[in-house]
Amino acid sequence: MRIDLHCHSTASDGTDTPAELVRNAAAAGLDVVALTDHDTTRGYAEAIAALPAGLTLVTGAELSCRLDGISMHMLAYLFDPEEPALFAERELVRDDRVPRARAMVAKLQELDVPITWEQVARIAGDGSVGRPHVATALVELGVVPTVNDAFTGSWLADGARAYVPKHETDPFEALRLIKGAGGVAVFAHPAASKRGRTVPESVIAELAAAGLDGIEIDHMDHEPATRARLRGLATELGLLGTGSSDYHGSCKTCVLGEYTTDPEVYAEITRRATGAFPVPGTGGA
Numbered sequence: 001m002r003i004d005l006h007c008h009s010t011a012s013d014g015t016d017t018p019a020e021l022v023r024n025a026a027a028a029g030l031d032v033v034a035l036t037d038h039d040t041t042r043g044y045a046e047a048i049a050a051l052p053a054g055l056t057l058v059t060g061a062e063l064s065c066r067l068d069g070i071s072m073h074m075l076a077y078l079f080d081p082e083e084p085a086l087f088a089e090r091e092l093v094r095d096d097r098v099p100r101a102r103a104m105v106a107k108l109q110e111l112d113v114p115i116t117w118e119q120v121a122r123i124a125g126d127g128s129v130g131r132p133h134v135a136t137a138l139v140e141l142g143v144v145p146t147v148n149d150a151f152t153g154s155w156l157a158d159g160a161r162a163y164v165p166k167h168e169t170d171p172f173e174a175l176r177l178i179k180g181a182g183g184v185a186v187f188a189h190p191a192a193s194k195r196g197r198t199v200p201e202s203v204i205a206e207l208a209a210a211g212l213d214g215i216e217i218d219h220m221d222h223e224p225a226t227r228a229r230l231r232g233l234a235t236e237l238g239l240l241g242t243g244s245s246d247y248h249g250s251c252k253t254c255v256l257g258e259y260t261t262d263p264e265v266y267a268e269i270t271r272r273a274t275g276a277f278p279v280p281g282t283g284g285a
Contacts, residue, residue, distance in 0.1 A: 003032040003261040005058060005269075006075060006188065006216065006244030010125060011035075011043030012062075013132040015249030018043035019050035022281070026052040028256040032266060032278070034058035034077065034244075039093040040128050041081040051281035058269075058278050062188060063178075064093050066168035070197045071158055072187070074174045075216065075242075078273030079183025086177040089169055094128055096167040101129045103164040104156070108134070111161060113143055131156050136251055147251050151195060158196035175211050182275025186214040186242055191230060192221035201233055208237040213272060218243030218259035240265050 008014035009021045016024055018035060021043075025033035035047050035057060044059050051057050058077055065072040079086060101120055108115045115137050123140075124133040135150035144150045153160045169177075171187075178185045187207065191198055204215065217230045218241075234241040243259035246252075270278055 001031040001263045002257055003266045004030050004245050004257050005034040005242050005261050006036050007247040008037050009043045010127045011040055012037035012128045013130050015251050018047035022047050022051050025256050026055045030257050032056045034060050036060040036062045036075055038062050038128055039064055039090045048279050053281045053283045055281040056278045059276055063174050064168045065171040065174050067171050070199050072171050075186040075188045076178045077184045078276040079181035080275035083181035086181040089177055093167050097129050100164050100166040104134050104162050107162040172210055179211055184213045184269050184272050188216045189219045189221050190215050191226045194221055208239055214240030214242055217241040220254045
């Protein structure tokens with residue numbers, strides 16, 4: 001089985017619609033794909049309706065968190081999307097995205113970048129607007145060559161010249177909410193230092209003690225030595241170790257199935273979840 005547990009669609013900041021994502025996942029030879037858009041579940045219905053036979057969909061979300069000024073992302077799998085407490089927190093984060101993006105545009109304009117809110121809104125479309133949409137605008141304007149180049153200290157990285165903070169959940173609170181909604185929690189790309197500061201391993205140990213289920217190990221932002229270190233940490237703390245592409249479509253270089261999750265780990269994730277179940281494909285629309 002080939003299992004990719006971290007993918008994005010146009011419901012947040014990917015370039016594939018949810019329907020295109022599941023069709024592309026099947027074409028890439030995946031058996032299981034997770035839809036983990038940022039702080040939203042709006043892509044579920046379209047993805048399920050288009051799900052090809054032979055492909056299983058894991059519903060999820062990537063929750064925006066922050067601890068001691070450090071940005072963190074928590075992957076929540078197979079939770080009840082209607083559970084009130086987690087739903088309310090996701091809405092708080094989503095509602096802060098537009099004013100935050102507008103503020104980043106204003107900062108860039110002060111830096112003499114000819115960006116406009118209309119340009120960013122066009123790029124975001126119906127998705128949850130975020131930094132990748134602003135980064136794409138910078139690529140369109142020729143300010144940077146790629147989206148990844150926009151996430152630097154010069155532009156949009158944490159604390160950079162055009163960075164603006166947003167409402168983000170305390171990760172321990174996120175764990176409580178995910179568990180309360182019957183979900184499984186995996187800390188996304190915990191050592192992705194290219195993106196900015198990362199939390200120390202002592203925090204991962206505290207999260208494990210608080211109910212964290214796993215950490216994402218095999219990821220494009222983790223070097224081989226980092227993956228080996230994280231694998232040892234997961235074993236030490238009794239955490240599941242996942243692998244995922246963090247696919248965003250054409251706006252990033254990663255491809256579907258670039259990194260995958262062991263079938264035994266996937267089986268344990270589905271065993272622990274009580275909020276929802278994986279959805280088997282029946283042919284799609």
